[in-house]
Amino acid sequence: MADDRPAQGPRFRWPVEWLGILPFAVFAVLFLILPTMKIVVGAFQTPEGGFTFQNIIELNTDSIRSAYWTSIKLSFVTALLGCAVGFAMAAAVVFGGLPKGIRSPLLTFSGVASNFAGVPLAFAFIATLGPVGLVTVWLRTEFGINLRAMGFNLLSFWGLVITYLFFQIPLMILIITPALDGLKREWREAAAVLGATGVQYWRMVALPILFPSILGTFALLFANAFGAVATAFALTGPQLNIVPIKLFAQIRGDVLGNPNLGYALAFGMIVITAAANFLYIWLRVRSERWLK
Amino acid sequence: MSFLNLSHLEKSFGANRVVKDFNLAVEKGEFISLLGPSGCGKTTVLRMVAGFEVPTSGGIVIDGQDVTGLKANQRNIGMMFQAYALFPNLTVAENVAFGLKVKGVAKDRRDARVAEMLRLIGLPEMGGRYPFQLSGGQQQRVALARALAPSPRVLLLDEPLSALDAKVRVSLRNEIREIQRELGITTIFVTHDQEEALSMSDRVVVMNGGIAEQVGAPFEVYNRPATRFVATFVGTLNIFDGKVTGPETAEVAGVPVRLAEPVAVAQGARLSLALRPEAVHLGRKEGAEVVLPAVIQGVEFLGSIIRVRAEVAGSVVALDTFNRSDAPPPAIGTQAEVSLSGRDLIVLQD
Amino acid sequence: MMRLVAWGTLVLGCLYFLLPLLGMTEFSLKMRRGEYSLDAYRVVFADPRFWETFGYSLALSAATIVVGVVLVVPTAYWVRLRLPQARPFVEFVTLLPLVIPAIVIVFGYIRLYNTSSFLPLTGSAFGTDILLTMGYATLALPYMYRSVDTGLRTIDVGVLTEAAQSLGAGWFTILARIILPNVMVAVLSGAFLTLAIVMGEFTMAALLNRPAFGPYMQLLGANRAYEPPALAVIAFAITWGCMGLMQLVTRFAKHERAKA
Structure with missing residues (x-):
């Protein structure tokens, strides 16, 4: 392009402007990109440094496969339920004709609860739904319902789901409430006056408009649950068979017998969260033709 | 019985009575404007007709x-909104087809x-575009098409021109009126812009x-x-110091x-006499009843009209004269004469 | 009908959120047999390890906030002012920590900065502290950047900069005296959120073997019965405090602006 233009003005300028973000770039490279690259490269290396697919192949054992499967299921279920319940609560507050005073406390509380994850959250649920927890004891003494006997265990898959929802739901509320506010009253009224029922309005107008936001939050919630270590660890200790716990144990003391298998395990986590996000971006591009 | 009847409509929000005993009979094919300042209740009347607000009392036929008692989606009414209320996720054609689609009209009839x-709205090639790809004026025309597509009984326009710039506003209002005449659809138009109204x-309802x-008809509302x-x-007004001396004098x-x-007022009642700017003439006009000396205080050149204070x-009196290329506007501070006649006077009672 | 459904949804949701909070509070008061007491809290507060780890995490939070502000404010400012073409790249990087799990990042740290590497940060306690701070700054990056960038959007960066330059201000002065005060609310919001994140963080501190509050809570949880819920109550109070302060600065700023 520069060829057919006569040489006028400065011929070449060092991109000094880019120096302005040099500190940020250095930080990002050192503490975000290089460590990630190290994992990715390590996943394809022998302990001696040679190239191999062996680590990836070794992931294909019953124990690791089931760990991934449990993790994916856990993340998917908590993201799905988190989105559904969070959406319902946000919609109740925005459209349900509830007093205006409810909204601000709910959003503040959501901010708190979405950050109240990790170790203390596990304690709270143990004190509530654990063997001698508040709800467990209350149900047993007042109604004779024995959760244990009914097969409920806080340390099981569904126990984890219930616990994870405590930070997943509020995150959805925080993100989707502004999106719900963005639905103009005129759209609903225009639909109504054109003869559409409430259901038709939601199916043909509101949900398609909200779809990208919901999908984005779903991807975020999925990654959020997939990488969570502390809650599960404090709840169940190192024996629970989900990927982050397995990786945690591996980093602490090489339980897999192959140091580079840890890289492969971590690489698998990146692949899955990245895949979830690419899926999101792809669907978003498809569903957002109507946006600039 | 008229085509659209609003009888004794009342609407209160809490203790606030927004609409008080509102009565209106609209003939089929008539174009009626509700004109008034913001907060006068005109939009609330429109929203009650549309079915978005339930009247506190009164009836709509x-x-x-x-x-x-019908919900908005059972009334078969078309409506255009102030802001761009097109569905952003649907194309122009899908927007226009929306009302037919929810009614279950078959696809080929819908497309036709x-x-x-x-x-009808002059955008035959735009069906595949999304609303964000259209200008404001085009969006509002599509909104009109969307409202008209299901052949509604009544068309409601809620300040549809107020978000547009001046040129588009004028051309679109002519276009809306033309289409309305062509289809003969009964229309209620809400605006705070007297020029639009x-x-x-056909008739204007001034609300306060x-x-x-x-x-009344625009001519009547403006002049009487x-x-x-x-x-x-409505319009600019000069209030004069004066008094009524008899029934017609x-x-x-x-x-x-x-x-x-003749004015029917008790002798001695507090009255004001008013004149429109165009009824006051600069200079001595043939046949004028009153000629008064004046000092020019300000001149606004508006193009075809020159407004002089x-x-x-x-x-201080405002008066309008037509622009004439051979007569430059008077200079500020010069002495002049103005003339006026009693037949142009508007008698205002308190 | 609609309102009934809305109320039902909300009440059920709130019940789900309130029960665990109630549960942990009630449990934390039950240390003494047969009556409610604050014994669990007394024991926790009497534990020197509690104060050590708490202080350590607090200090690290402060360091993280400083690093975050120094890193994010100039970058976000520069991108808005001179490098809009770098925006996609910078935004992509700031979003990465939401996609790459923390445990993967810290795993990379451990292998990359071990004693035999080009930057042997894990070789000393101080080096590890720096590494942990950087790790926390990474975790907080998405929130900090978003917050500051939103704050910058509300002021006219270009005009402010030109006005300051015409009065003879240098880049440091512009950033410290003009830009930072104008986005103070956003910075403080980001800072309190960072504080909340760092105080409860477990994974990075545990794997880097540093005596932070998160690993301390976990350790206590594995060995004791009544102290953990007391710690949970304390942690919840900290989180609530951070969010409350966040709201407070935002509201205060709105108030200030309304007065002006």
Whole structure:
């Protein structure tokens, strides 16, 4: 392009402007990109440094496969339920004709609860739904319902789901409430006056408009649950068979017998969260033709 | 029985009575404007007709059917909104087809109707575009097509021009009126812009404080305002010091004049005499009853019209003259004369 | 009907959120047999390890906030002012920590900065502290950047900069005296959120073997019965405090602006 233009003005300028973000770039490279690259490269290396697919192949054992499967299921279920319940609560507050005073406390509380994850959250649920927890004891003494006997265990898959929802739901509320506010009253009224029922309005107008936001939050919630270590660890200790716990144990003391298998395990986590996000971006591009 | 009847409509939000005993009978094919300042209740009346607000009392009858208790989606009404209320996720054609689709009209009939509507609004090629790809004026035309596609009984327009820039506003209002005439659809138009109301309507309803102050043709509302509010809200007005001396006579600045029609007021009641700017003439006009000395205070050149402010008998009067290329506007501070006649006087009662 | 459904949804949701909070509070008061007491809290507060780890995490939070502000404010400012073409790249990087799990990042740290590497940060306690701070700054990056960038959007960066330059201000002065005060609310919001994140963080501190509050809570949880819920109550109070302060600065700023 520069060829057919006569040489006028400065011929070449060092991109000094880019120096302005040099500190940020250095930080990002050192503490975000290089460590990630190290994992990715390590996943394809022998302990001696040679190239191999062996680590990836070794992931294909019953124990690791089931760990991934449990993790994916856990993340998917908590993201799905988190989105559904969070959406319902946000919609109740925005459209349900509830007093205006409810909204601000709910959003503040959501901010708190979405950050109240990790170790203390596990304690709270143990004190509530654990063997001698508040709800467990209350149900047993007042109604004779024995959760244990009914097969409920806080340390099981569904126990984890219930616990994870405590930070997943509020995150959805925080993100989707502004999106719900963005639905103009005129759209609903225009639909109504054109003869559409409430259901038709939601199916043909509101949900398609909200779809990208919901999908984005779903991807975020999925990654959020997939990488969570502390809650599960404090709840169940190192024996629970989900990927982050397995990786945690591996980093602490090489339980897999192959140091580079840890890289492969971590690489698998990146692949899955990245895949979830690419899926999101792809669907978003498809569903957002109507946006600039 | 008229086509659309609003009888004794009342609407209160809490203790706030927004619409008070509102009555209106609209003939089939008529174009009616609700004109008034913001907060006068005009939009609330429209929203009650649309079915978005439930009247506190009173009834709405369309074509012999009482629709007061019906939901918005059962009324078969078309509506255009102030802001761009097109569905952003649907194309122009899908927007226009929306009302037909929810009614379950078959696809081929739907497509034919959409093509017809897009031709009507002059955008036949735009069916595949999304709303964000259109200008504001084009979006509002599509909104009109969307409202008309299901062949509604009544068309409601809620300040559809107020978000557009001046040029588009004028051309679109002519277009809306033309389409309305062509289809013969009964229309209620809400606006706070008197020029829009006067230029488009068969009849204008001037509203204030939840009450219809006057209902009449634009010519009538402008020239024979029923109340002081209507007179001052519609158009510019010069209030004169004067008094009514008999049923058909008055005095302006001590000069006796003859009124156009008899006023029925008790002798000695507090009255004001008013004149439109175009009824006051600069210079000595043939046949004028009163000629008064004046001092020019300001000149606004508006193009075809020159608005002059002049001090006359102690008060400032606005008067309009037509622009003429051979007569430059008067200079500020010069002495002049203005003339006026009693038949142009508007008598305002309190 | 609609309102009934809305109320039902909300009440059920709130019940789900309140029960665990109630549960942990009630449990934390039950240390003494047969009556409610604050014994668990007394024991926790009497534990020197509690104060050590708490202080350590607090200090690290402060360091993280400083690093975050120094890193994010100039970058976000520069991108808005001179490098809009770098925006996609910078935004992508700031979003990465939401996609790459913390445990993967810290795993990379351990292998990359071990004693035999080009930057042997894990070789000393101080080096590890720096590494942990950087790790926390990474975790907080998405929130900090978003917050500051939103704050910058509300002021006219270009005009402010030119006005300051015409009065003879240098880049440091512009950033410290003009830009930072104008986005103070956003910075403080980001800072309190960072504080909340760092105080409860477990994974990075545990794997880097540093005596932070998160690993301390976990350790206590594995060995004791009544102290953990007391710690949970304390942690919840900290989180609530951070969010409350966040709201407070935002509201205060709105108030200030309304007065002006």
